[in-house]
Amino acid sequence: xxxxxxxxxxxxxxxxxxxxxxxxxxxxxxxxxxxxxxxxxxxxxxxxxxxxxxxxxxxxxxxxxxxxxxxxxxxxxxxxxxxxxxxxxxxxxxxxxxxxxxxxxxxxxxxxxxxxxxxxxxxxxxxxxxxxxxxxxxxxxxxxxxxxxxxxxxxxxxxxxxxxxxxxxxxxxxxxxxxxxxxxxxxxxxxxxxxxxxxxxxxxxxxxxxxxxxxxxxxxxxxxxxxxxxxxxxxxxxxxxxxxxxxxxxxxxxxxxxxxxxxxxxxxxxxxxxxxxxxxxxxxxxxxxxxxxxxxxxxxxxxxxxxxxxxxxxxxxxxxxxxxxxxxxxxxxxxxxxxxxxxxxxxxxxxxxxxxxxxxxxxxxxxxxxxxxxxxxxxxxxxxxxxxxxxxxxxxxxxxxxxxxxxxxxxxxxxxxxxxxxxxxxxxxxxxxxxxxxxxxxxxxxxxxxxxxxxxxxxxxxxxxxxxxxxxxxxxxxxxxxxxxxxxxxxxxxxxxxxxxxxxxxxxxxxxxxxxxxxxxxxxxxxxxxxxxxxxxxxxxxxxxxxxxxxxxxxxx
Ligand code: ADP
Ligand code: MG
Numbered sequence: 001x002x003x004x005x006x007x008x009x010x011x012x013x014x015x016x017x018x019x020x021x022x023x024x025x026x027x028x029x030x031x032x033x034x035x036x037x038x039x040x041x042x043x044x045x046x047x048x049x050x051x052x053x054x055x056x057x058x059x060x061x062x063x064x065x066x067x068x069x070x071x072x073x074x075x076x077x078x079x080x081x082x083x084x085x086x087x088x089x090x091x092x093x094x095x096x097x098x099x100x101x102x103x104x105x106x107x108x109x110x111x112x113x114x115x116x117x118x119x120x121x122x123x124x125x126x127x128x129x130x131x132x133x134x135x136x137x138x139x140x141x142x143x144x145x146x147x148x149x150x151x152x153x154x155x156x157x158x159x160x161x162x163x164x165x166x167x168x169x170x171x172x173x174x175x176x177x178x179x180x181x182x183x184x185x186x187x188x189x190x191x192x193x194x195x196x197x198x199x200x201x202x203x204x205x206x207x208x209x210x211x212x213x214x215x216x217x218x219x220x221x222x223x224x225x226x227x228x229x230x231x232x233x234x235x236x237x238x239x240x241x242x243x244x245x246x247x248x249x250x251x252x253x254x255x256x257x258x259x260x261x262x263x264x265x266x267x268x269x270x271x272x273x274x275x276x277x278x279x280x281x282x283x284x285x286x287x288x289x290x291x292x293x294x295x296x297x298x299x300x301x302x303x304x305x306x307x308x309x310x311x312x313x314x315x316x317x318x319x320x321x322x323x324x325x326x327x328x329x330x331x332x333x334x335x336x337x338x339x340x341x342x343x344x345x346x347x348x349x350x351x352x353x354x355x356x357x358x359x360x361x362x363x364x365x366x367x368x369x370x371x372x373x374x375x376x377x378x379x380x381x382x383x384x385x386x387x388x389x390x391x392x393x394x395x396x397x398x399x400x401x402x403x404x405x406x407x408x409x410x411x412x413x414x415x416x417x418x419x420x421x422x423x424x425x426x427x428x429x430x431x432x433x434x435x436x437x438x439x440x441x442x443x444x445x446x447x448x449x450x451x452x453x454x455x456x457x458x459x460x461x462x463x464x465x466x467x468x469x470x471x472x473x474x475x476x477x478x479x480x481x482x483x484x485x486x487x488x489x490x491x492x493x494x495x496x497x498x499x500x501x502x503x504x505x506x507x508x509x510x511x512x513x514x515x516x517x518x519x520x521x522x523x524x525x526x527x528x529x530x531x532x533x534x535x536x537x538x539x540x541x542x543x544x545x546x547x548x549x550x551x552x553x554x555x556x557x
Contacts, residue, residue, distance in 0.1 A: 030054070030102075042184060043186075046189075048191070072108075079091040103128045106150070108146055108147075121133070121136065164435055171195055179250055188431065220238075222235060224320070230287050233320075237282040246280050248281070251285050251287065255286070262307070267321055289307070368386075382522065388546050393541040394509075395513065395521065396507060400535060401525060404535040407465065416446065421464065425474060437451070479503070
């Protein structure tokens, strides 16, 4: 084909592809516009994962009638005027791309009115073209309705995940903006269900209460530091309150929600030695910097930024969080990593006296030699002797393997043992967790959970898999929901559930075991299908053969 300049409709769709990756991207752009317009109330509604409808209403400045059509032109913006402005951007938007991009891939209606107008204006666009334009009244502010997203981009539509997944992205996104702007009253309705509502009273802890529940809100530690180069504020979790993925790390730079590996590292550095492997903190961190200190124009969706002085920002954040942690008594156990979590592990209601720690599995495979327990090392490894040398067994990994095999077997054979709870447990979910729960409820029921909705994102857990009877139920549920939303793993849900349950039901490192318990653990490990690796593929044991020992001691060469 000869070279030719693309038609504007094609160009618009290509550009739109960068800005509007999925329904949540539309929600993001519309919320940012509302915030830039100074709104103190923003109501978001989505249907069918945002594909059928996305509606964002605000009480911001509104768009003057003569400018309304212009707002849908590419690179039309009221936020910057010249090159100098680009160096010191204080608004969230500035590229003038969002509205034209959205209009290129969906049907859009706008109803808006400014404070000086006596009547507002309405505009309806289809395939980027105006199909209707008239005067219509509304209170000051703007409502943008987006319908049939990606209808004319079948490839993109096909690429979208289930309604539940898209809903959960939207829920997560709105939660992030609510956390970034506690003074703005946000509401989110998904498929006609209220999912999130904040008061807009300016209190970050209250927003955390709405998004992550009251327990998290109460326990979060205040972060507050101004060391000259960057002002750092927000809330961060004590080490005993951790999550199994990084979805609960939120960073806002000059109030812009950003995804920044640098800031993640700075935060995790502050928790070094305080959290178990695979655990991550919950943090909401606001960083204020002079606008010249950062470049926000490196990403079409403005999700990434570049700091001029990366190292300075890194250490400001690390220091601010370390200081917050140091103000709590728990942080003093920094040198003993495992004691932090193991003490909190068992929920008092769930411990059943005289119950053997492990229930014997009756599977006939024998891939391990018979081992004799010699003792426990660092309350973490079992030292055992076999016919050919020494075995060091990781008690957590080994128990994980045992539980995983049993959970999977019970599920496959549809013979799941269920443990009813004498005292049902209440749990509050974040909007995102709630979406995941709705999507996975059937599976969770098959695995032995009975979870009932109590409205307002509260749930009551009435029964759990019997194999989980010793574990902390709330932690198990939140880890499960985390794992199910995690993008990293592409395993089928039933496998993610079995893995997560095994991991969280297993005895921890740092827990002292009696000889009887250690013998029982090894006996059960011998009977698993794959005794040498945990379900994540990590080794459960290290073997030093008699030959290796003799060599190490110079008995043979
Ligand atoms: P940008 O935000 O980068 O300026 P957009 O395409 O998102 O570009 O919006 C174009 C313009 O439309 C904005 O600069 C602003 O003037 C106006 N606008 C969009 N949404 C709103 C809103 N909710 N309230 C007031 N003005 C708005
Ligand atoms: Mg914008």
